[in-house]
Amino acid sequence: MAALFLPVLLVVLFIASPLEWVELVTFDELQRLVRHPLMRLGLFGFVFLCFFHWAHRFRYTLYDGLQLSHLAQLIAVLTYGIATALTAAGAYVLWGLG
């Protein structure tokens, strides 16, 4: 998911639009778009996958890259704990829109 969607989101929302290379939809349309229930659901799914992808890959990078397999339990609790907290924060934000 992240591999398919992130590059274009980064280009359009965080680089091209601020530099005025492209013009985004009007603010009202953008606001309507992010407040739409299906969009909120889709965004929740997307950020959930992104955070847990980070947790899983980062966990094994610490194990293998830094040879910390003896701290396996602590690292797993920290990475998945942070991913869960971020996902819960995302759910809270998306639930409260509008």
Place this chain on the structure above:
Amino acid sequence: MHAGRGVLRGLPEECGPGRSHPALQGLRDGGLLQIRPHALGGAVNPEYRPYHPKSYRPRVPIFWWLRQWAYLKFIARELTCVLVAYSAVMLLVLVVVVDQGQAAYLEFVDWLSRPSVVAFHVAVLLGALFHTVTWLNVAPMAIVLKVSGRRVPARAVLLGHYFAWVVCSAVLAWALIQK
């Protein structure tokens, strides 16, 4: 040993994980064979491991991934997950800002247009592209598709993933950019 892996009674078994050395198992010849030191009241070697370690694990230096380009590329690909999490957080921040109103949104866009922030996001984009390309390239190795009992060629799986990437990017750009 018999064909059914049975061992004749009284014969020492082959040294293996969880078992002791054959010399230690031949207990009837205590005067001739190796006997554990503590059994004789002698000093016990603290380095001694009864039954041997289960596997040999050589020490690997922390920076083993700097030794070869392929290892460095592997770790770099794994670390792009940090950029994925950062982008997800930024997406949520953008959603909150848009929800708060136009003034907050314009302030956020103003911050995004600062040269240092743009430079950082270009670096994040390069990392995200590396993430995308490397993950799409491993897709044919991870996914085995079969149609009518025949395996779909790896090249077709790869092209299918790249096609999906182009379509997803085009649809999102079409939805976000003013027509």
